[in-house]
Amino acid sequence: MTNSGCGLHNDVYCERTEAITISDIGEFGLIARVTADLTPTDTTLLGPGDDAAVVATADGRVVVSTDMLVENRHFRRDWSTANDIGHKAAAKNFADIAAMGAVPTALVVAFAAPADLPLTWVDDFMAGLREECGGAGAAIVGGDVVASDVITLGITALGDLQGRSPVLLSGAQVGDVVAYCGQLGWAAAGYSVLSRGFRSPVQVVNAHRRPDPPYAQGPLAADLGATAMTDVSDGLIADLGNIAKASGVRINLVGASIPVPRKLADVGSALNIDPLVWVLTGGDDYALVATFGREIELGAEWTVIGAVVEGEGVRVDSRRWEETGHEHFR
Template sequence: MGTIGDVGEFGLIARLTRRLPPGPSVPLGPGDDAAVVAAPDGRVVATTDLLVEGRHFRRDWSGPYDIGRKAAAQNLADVVAMGARPTALLVGFAAPPSTDAEWAERLYDGLADECRAAGASVAGGDVVGAPEITLAVTALGDLGGGAPLTRSGARPGDVVAVRGRLGHAAAGLALLTAGLEGPAELIAAHRRPEPPYAAGGEARAHGATALLDVSDGLVQDLGHIAAASGVRIDIDSAAVPVPDVLGPDGLRHALTGGEDHAFAGSFPPDARLPATWRRIGVVAEGSGVHVDGREPPAGGWDHFRT
């Protein structure tokens, strides 16, 4: 099949767009000067992320399909965290000309399949030559007439609950860094997160006062809700889901590990949450996040922390 340099820019675009089936929210997809995305609500939820080889993924640890799934998931999860329905992705793909064309195709297969899982589709984007592989992904969503779920609505007396896996991706990263090959489910969790995309609708239906995507670590991300809402969040470590597979560092991974793209939010104290949500704490007067009444462990992701 050759490299993307052999195929050329327009040949690559043709190969990639053939792998992107249209979705119901994209009446005009790739192939024109711009795409057309439906916005029935009249407002568009928008978010964007950059993924740089060596910083966000390693090709010796993850194949192109998993990299595509992960790139889409982390953006789609941000849309869901606003209480919106994902509709479309726009993808900028930069790569060296020596990159295998088949590698690029599998990357876009992953992007398309993750979009399908969330009810969205890839609407378009751009390709360009670069010294290293970089992805710029923008996700769009529709609020369906509802108010966005923000980080600023938590109130003292609310309960704090989470939906989805915590600590699995961080544990998988630690295994890969140590040169280990298992447990396999943790390695897989690092390579391909599984955000529970139904969480946004569930949270809205049960009166969520604040919601976010856990991408940089539970404690660090709940700190954003605490700061935006002007409250303190108290976590009960015994209530945090820590399955045995996470090993002896399980609680630390669950509290500080990111990239699982679970969802955490605050709810009225009388909210009757589904069993898929786990209550882990309460909102109180004050500031910051405490775990068992104490300052939390250090951790959480920061792109500029050395």
């Protein structure tokens, strides 16, 4: 009998551990399991265990964002590990908090799953959530569990403005520049690769599995004086379109100013896809895009890609793009 890495002579034990499912421990056993290793932060006054959590709000205001992830709609277990899914579930919510100019403080998790889901999957998912929370400086403070035919995750993130004014979609002004921070197009390229049955290049595929939003740049952009900001979850053009509509302006993007990384160009060539399509319309990278007054000196993390002018909608080199990005129910 070979040693699988679970411990000497523990192969049978490991197989039994893998076979244990949610139904074996029940609702309250599951709650106890997923809350056992949670670490509070300074803002966590009362964590899991009571009817509700209590989170400190020194600013007097709370930034709140909620997202849902449904198996085979937002993630696939044959494409992503449970740990990857945990990271992504937290990241997409914390990116919303950062886009308001706030700092993530807490996360609440609603978890629905089939009764025969292995507990090892739950453990790995929670580990991913905890790791992403740790990197963002937030804590998991509560949630709920329920039985479901497919894994469904409802994630609510809380944030602290720390005295800043929230950066809204509606603040872009004619004459502002448009700039982004983070990655664009990588997650969409990874999705295209996985959809065709490939698992490499690993760097591209991993961008779809586990995004890396620039959380710290959201509050920094607010401090610099960003007039409007959002995270790129549905695609650069689609999300800038939300800013343009809310602000009553047009956003002109300059194609030559929008970098297409060599790796994406290589993958695009292999798949016969224009990589600029991924950059302009691909979501799930959770980059930040914002508008700033022309006089503001931006750091090296931000790339200027266009300007705010009179009009409506978004243009790339003065023309519309027919494909704008992801939209549910269409």
